[in-house]
Structure formats: structure tokens, C-alpha cells
Amino acid sequence: MSHPHPELSAPPELPKGGLRVTALGGLGEVGRNMTVFEYDGRLLIVDCGVLFPEDHQPGVDLILPDFGPIRDRLDDIEALVLTHGHEDHIGATPYLLRERQDIPLVGSELTLALLDSKLREHRLRQTVHHKVKAGDRMILGPFELEFIAVNHSIPDALAIAIRTGTALVLHTGDFKMDQLPLDGRITDLRSFARLGEEGVDLFLTDSTNAETPGFTPTEKSITPVIDQVFRDSTQRIIVACFASHVHRVQQVLDAAVANNRKVAYVGRSMVRNMGIARDLGYLTVPGGTLVEAKDLADLPPERQVLVSTGSQGEPMSALSRIAQRSHNFVHIEENDTVLLASSLIPGNENAIYRVINGLARWGARVVHKGNAHVHVSGHASAGELLYCYNIVQPRNVLPVHGEIRHMLANAALARSVGVENVVVAEDGVVVDLVDGVASIVGKVDVGLVFVDGTSVGDITEADLKDRRILGEEGFISVIIVIDSVTGKVSAGPEIHARGNALENNDFSAVQKSVIDAVNAALAEGNVDSYQLQQTVRRVVGRWVSNTHRRRPMIIPVVVEA
Template sequence: MTNAQTNLGTPKKLKKNALRVTPLGGLGDVGRNMTAFEHDGRILLVDCGVLFPEDSHPGVDLILPDWSSIRDRLDTVEALVLTHGHEDHIGATPYLLREREDIPLVGSQLTLALVASKLREHRLRETVQHTVAEGDVIKFGPFELEFVAVNHSIPDALAVFIRTSAGTVLHTGDFKMDQLPLDGRITDLRSFARLGEEGVDLFLTDSTNAETPGFTPSEKQITPVIDQVFRESDQRIIVACFASHVHRVQQVLEAAVAHKRKVGFVGRSMVRNMGIARDLGYLDLPENVLVDAKELANIAPEKQVLISTGSQGEPMSALSRIAQGNHNFVHLEEGDTVLLASSLIPGNENAVYRVINGLSRWGAKVVHKGNAMVHVSGHASAGELLYCYNIVKPKNVMPVHGEYRHLKANAALAEQTGVENTVIAEDGTVVDLVDGVASVVGKVDCSYVFVDGSSVGDITESDLKDRQILGEEGFISVIVVVDSSTGRVISGPDIHARGFAEDDSVFENVKPDIVKALDRLAAEGVPDSYQMQQAVRRTIGRWVNTQHRRRPMIIPTVVTT
């Protein structure tokens, strides 16, 4: 097993007979998946997803992969392959195309349709798109790509087999081995075996459930639980799930029909994605079951179902606004049932439980994974991964998609099956495949790229630290006017606070101390405004810490006149 080191230097120039693999996101996180493959002076990208912010990222809307290491070579990118339509694999695509808008996109019909809607939303023209399906083979420069059907929690997911003169790579994307999938489309293990016979030099495998023993349960096991929720509820039902989880929405629609309820979609992304899935035939929408969500107000509560976004506690999602009581047309009532039909993405726990608490305060019964089997994972567990390693028999394995513990657990599984060389990489780790052997050769800068409104990459970790201080400790501004000749205070101090005290009058007791501190400096003949500002900051900082045990951000302004 090879563990990538964080103190690695810049990699040397790529050898002619080598294939370079550089993860630009998704290793160490469950999100923002993106990998660059470089060979013969050309680059192939696989996936371009986002990571959703945690509580430690105040004001951040999205987190992107870091493609700065290839920014000056985007003209050499042959194509961007998108393995499936989840946000953590396609969400950053518009931001990449802002930098080079003609990168060809490759993916399945549903995946590219979801991306196309994103490009329209970002007011980008649609680039060249190559729609592929399982079994298709297509070539871009030195890369020949063959696609393999895999089962996941969204239809039309694909693994990609990459052939180059330097070696072959099988990238699973996100997958599991559900033997009774709702759409009948199973992971094509026969093709995995065939490619294994051809020879897989490097196997990039989904690691999310590598710590979970056995096999991931089938989606069909959720159907009886959903039906039970419908049977036991005599008022309105709200179901929250991922906006791209077509299979789960299909199950809810079928339950609604069986229990004679009308369904309304709530949340812009849910409405958009389900419209796309319906139009392309991936969602079977029974007649007379779907209504505009606003019309549900005219239907008896026991006859309505809302399918909503917000299963991860996203602050601006429909479910969060419902929990806060400020949704524009959905208002909870005592006895309503809310079904969270999703898993908890690591890092979202606090946000989700905050929403659950908010829903419970309104008197809703909340059914979630903690108290019922309302969700199964879309990722292969340890037993499935072992099965794949034994079928593919790869020469080298590089686990992808997961936190570090998931990557390490996945590598250990590979070793149990006899794989001699496993590489545990992190974002920015550069791995070269030469003569059938994968090895770490260096590291490139690869950090979080924050999106804040229309700003991309302008927010730093230091900015986030300041925002956390503002959010947790508050903000105090102090304005003092002093005589430029004597240094004596002639006006103020005026003190204003936010997130700290409701009434600024609480600072009256510290104002004389600020004046005394400035008078001392004047007596010492110190006219420097910076030193006066520091004296103001120290004085009010000590007082606040002593009186209130707070460390707010303090912005002193000293005006000389």
C-alpha cells in the first residue's frame, strides 16, 4: 500500500510512455469529484462536481474542485466525461465551461440533459455533447473510451474504461450491485470481467461504503416502508429527497396512486429535474396524480403529498424554509408527516438535525433513517467491492470518492484479494502509470474553491475565519474623532454592535476607558492614528472579554481633524 505524502514536490515532466492521473477533488470528501488523465500532451477529465458547504463555511454557496494546476492547459483538454447526473459529479461543469466554453461533454442521455439545464441557468451556450450508452466506444485524441452500465441511485450511470498506449484505466464512477433495481438496469459485471481479461492496469473504485460489511440493500426494500408511512398518515405527507433521485420519486408516486393522493413537487431543482426525467422516459408519471404544488391548498390534507428538496438541511432549500415557517405557500400543521428519504452526507449532520427539530416543533411526525429504513445507499459495500476486485483482477488500485478512512478501507479490501499495489492518494496527488506500475510522483496545489454569490475563488480560509468570528462572537465598530494638534478626543467614542448586544447603550461604561487610553497616548506625544486605533481595540476588547466572555471582531476608526 502506498500512502500519498502531503510534502511531495512538484512532479517532473510526464514521460512519453506514461499516463498521469491527478485527482482535483473528491478524495478526502464526499463531493466535488474530478480527475484529470494526461497522456501524450492531451488531457481527459472525468466528472466535475460540487461539494455543499458545512457550518464552518459561512456565506459559501458551493465548493468547486481546484483545476488551477491545468488552467493554463485547458486548450489541451479533449473532453469532459460525466459518469452520472448527481450534483457532486456535474455541478461544477458550468464554472469550468466559463473558462473554456467549447470543451466537449460526454455522458448518458439523462446526465447530459441535466447538465444542459444547468448551462441554460448559467446563460452559457451548449457545447458539443456526445451522448453515449453502455457498450459504446468513442475516441478523443490518445484516449479511447468504452462505457459500461452501472447501477446507482440515479438512472443512466456509467463506468468508463480508458485505453491509452501507456495503459488502461477502469473508473467505476459511483456504483452498487443492486440485483433487483427498480429500472431493471444492473451493473454489468460481464463487461467488468471481459475488461479484466483484457487487462486493467489501474482500477479507480468508489470508496464511500468501503467500511460497510456485506452488500448494499436493494432499493425495492424501501417500498414497504414508504407504503407503511402512507397507510399510517391521516394528514399531509411531505417527502424530502435528492432532486435527482428519480427512483425514490417513482416509489413515492406509486404509493400516492395506491393511496389516492395528489402529488406536488416543491423546490426549483426538483421541479426541473423531474420534468427532464419525465420527458426522457426515466420517470413514469401516472395520469392525474401530479398537480401544481400551490393547488394542493385546495385539496384535503389527507389527499396530498409534497415531494421536496432539502434532505441535507440546505439553508435555502424548500424543506428548511418549511421548518422555519417561512415558506411562501407550505405551512406545517400538527399531525403532518415528513419523510426524509435520504442518507446523511458526512458534514451535514447538524444542519439535518436542525431541520428535524424545526419540523418537530410544528407538530410534524418526522420519519428518517434513524428511526426507519427509508433510504438505502447508492454505493457498493465491502462485499460488492471484493466481488469486483476478484472479477477485474487489476494490477493497481487507486480508491476514489470518499473520506480518507473510506479510501484506506477500500485499499485494504483490494489487498485482501491479492492486489499488490494500491495507492491512497489525496486531492492534488500526482500518480503516474508507467510500464504497468502506478506510483506517486509529486503533488500540485489543490484546495477548496469557494463560490459566494457571483464570486468564484475570491474567498479564502482567512475570510471564512473572519466570518465565523462575526457569526459566533459578533462585530463592534468604534468611531472616535480627535484633535490633530493636541490628540485629545473631541467627539465620541460612538460604538455600534451587531450579533453582540441588542442595545448599544451597554457600552456606555467602557467609553470613559477609551477616552483615558487615548488621552494617555496624547500625553506621551503619540500622534500616530494606527497606535490610537490599536489602543481603542485593546481597551474595548479587554472590557468585552471580562464583562461578556466574548471575542468579537472590533473595527476601530480614529478620525483626526
């Protein structure tokens, strides 16, 4: 089994007839999925998603794949193929289209509809769309594509078979094998088997749940739990889930109708996405069930249901504002029921429990994955992955979509059923499939591309380090005036502090030390302002560290008068 290595060099020229696979995101992380296939001088991209920031990335809105390795080859792109409509697979598309706006987009009906809404938000004109469904085939340059139905936690998800002149590749996208899906659309294992008979040279498989034994429970298995929550609730019910989880919202609507309740959506993305799903027939809304959120308060509490965004504790989401009692028209009351019908994404634990505690403080009953069976994953567990490997019998496997531990677990599953060549790569690692054998041949430079407001890619890791210091350790400014005639300190230092335990402190103890150190430096002939600033920073930094055990950001200003 091959492993990525940080010392890999740039990849060589792709041999004639070879297929090159490079992930610009999504390998070694759960999010920003984007894989580039190269054959005969042309490129095919599968997915273009975002990653959401963690606590140690303050001020960042989104994280994009790094388009750097393909920026000078945008004209070689045949199309961008989207496996499904989740943000971690389509969210970065508008940013790619800013670089070349006429890239053809290929995806299912719901996927493209969700993307169109996003493109309008970014004020991008419509590009070429190819709407496809399971069973369709199409040719894009040297790539022949076949689309295969798979289950996921959003309707209309597709796996992609890619045929070139020398190879057959099967990319699962995000998938599971729910045998009792709410929409009746099962993962098409017959097509997987047929492709296996044809001979799959490279199998790219979803790794997200590879560490989870057994099979992922069915979506229908949580319906009785949701029904029980509705029956037991005597007041208002607030359900928080992902704004794209059409199946979960359908279950909530059905339970609301059965219990004579009205439903309102809260959160802009929830209103938009469910409207799209309803218009396209993916969501069935019984007449008279939906009302405007602001009108729900006219009904008695026992007839109200709110479907909200914010299941991951996002600070500005509807649910977080409800928990803080700062929402415009939704005010949590004692004995309300809040149902968190979603997974707990790693890294979001603190934010989620902060919201749960906030809701509980006001007397709400909070039902979540930790205390009830109210969510099932959208990804295949280990048993399903083994099943797929035995059906497809691929010659080579490249685990995708997951952290390194997930991909290694997926690789171990593939090897356990006899797959001899399993390649574990990370973002930027280049894998070539030549003469039926996949191997790592090099690496291209990729990094995290941060979106901060309207700024894209301008924020660096150094900027984030500064922000963390500001947030955790505080900020001190020191202003000192030098008399250009006498060559000595004539005023100051004036010291101001913000943040942490530094505010309202008496800095008189360090002021004399600063004056003495600056005068000593001036006496030695150090008149360069940068050197004097460093002297001030060193003296103040040492004092704050010894006195307060802090390492704040220190900004010295030396003025010559």
C-alpha cells in the first residue's frame, strides 16, 4: 500500500495513454472535495466543494480547494461533473467559474437547481448545463461518462463511471446502501456489478464511515422516533437539520400532518432549498401544512413546528439565535421541544453543546443523537464498503473523501478482500494509472484557500496566527516619542491594552524599563526606528510574560519629534 510523502517532487510528464488523478481537496479532510482527471491533454473535474472553518480559523467564512495547479490549464477543462448538491461538493463552484465562466456543468436535476441558486447569489450568468439522470451516458472530449444512482442524505446523488481509451474508473461520490430509502431510489448495485464484469481499473470510494463497523441504518428507522417526539410534545417543536436534508424534512412534514401541526421554515437557506425541492417534486408538502414563520405565533404552541438551520451550532444560524433569545420572532419557552436531527460533525462539538445548553437553560427539552435515534449517516459503513469491493472487484483502489484515518481504514477494507494495489493519497498527491497499475508519481503544491468576506485567498496562516493571538492573548500598543535634538525619550511610553486579563492594568512598572532600554539603545547609536521598536517590544513582552503569563500581540510606535 502506497502512502503520501511530504518530500515528493513534481510529477513527470504523463505517459501516453495514462490517466492522471489529482485531488485538489477532499483527501485528508471531510470537505472541499475536488478531483481532477487528466487524459490525452484534457481535464475532467469531479466536484468542487467547500470546507467550513474550525475554531482555530477565526474570521474565515469558507475554505476552498486550491485551483493553483490548474489555473494555467483552465481552457483544457472539458467539464465540471457534480455528484450531488451538498456544499462540500458544489460550494466552491462559483469561485472556479470566476476563473473561467463558461466551464460546462454536469449534474442531476436537483444538484443543478441548488447550484443555480448559488450562482445567482454570486451574480454569475448561467453557464452551459448538462442535466443528467441515472443511466445516462455522455461523451466529453476523450472522456465517456456513465451516471449511476446512489443513496445519500440528499436526493439525486450519482456515482460516475469514467471511461477513457485505456481505463475504466468508478467514482462513488458520497454514498450509502440504504435498502429502504424514503424516495425508493436505491444504490444501483447491478450497475456496479456490471462495471465490475467489464473490469474497473480504478475505484475511488467514499471513506467517511470506513471506521464504522456494520451497515448504516436506514432512513426509515428513525421515523418512529420522530413520530414519538411529536406525540410526546405538548408545546412547540423546533427541528434543526441541514438545509439540504430533504428526506429529513419530509419525515418532519409527515409527522406534523399526522399530529395536526403547521410547519414553518426558519433560515434563508432552508426556505430556498426546500422551495426548490418542492418545485421539482423531491419534497411532498400536503396542502395547508406550510405557513410563514412570522405567522406561526398566531397558532397555539401545540400546533407549531419550526424547521430551522443551525444543527451544527453555527454562531449566526437561526437555532443559535433562538438559544440566545436574540431571534427576531422565535422565542424559546419552557417545555418547548428541540430536535437536533443531524450528525455531529467533528470539530463542531463545543458549538453544538453550547447551543444545547443554551436551549436547556430556558427550559426546552432537547432531543439529539446522543440521547435518541434521530439521525442516520449518509455514508457507507465498513460492511457496505466490503460489499462494494466484492461486487466491483477493482484492480486498484484510491480511497477518497475523508480524514487520513478514514482513508487508511478504507484501504484496509479493500486489502482484506484481496485488492492488491491500494493507493492512499492526500491533497496534491498525483496518482497515475498506467498499464492498469495506479501509483503515486509526485505532488503539486496545494494549500487552504480562505474566504474572508469578499476576500479570496488573501488570508494566510500567518494572518490566522495573528488573529488567534489577538483573540486569546490580547493586544498592547506602546507609543513613545524621541527628541531628535537630544537623542533621548521625550514623551511616553503611552501603553494601551485590550483583551484577556490585560485591560485596566497598571503599566507604570514597565514604563521606566522601556525608557531606560530605549535611551540605552539611542546612546549606543541605534537610531533606526525598526531597531527601537524591537527594543520596546522585547521589554514589554518580557514584563507581560513574567507578570501575567501572557504573550500578547505588541505594536510599538516610535515617533521622532
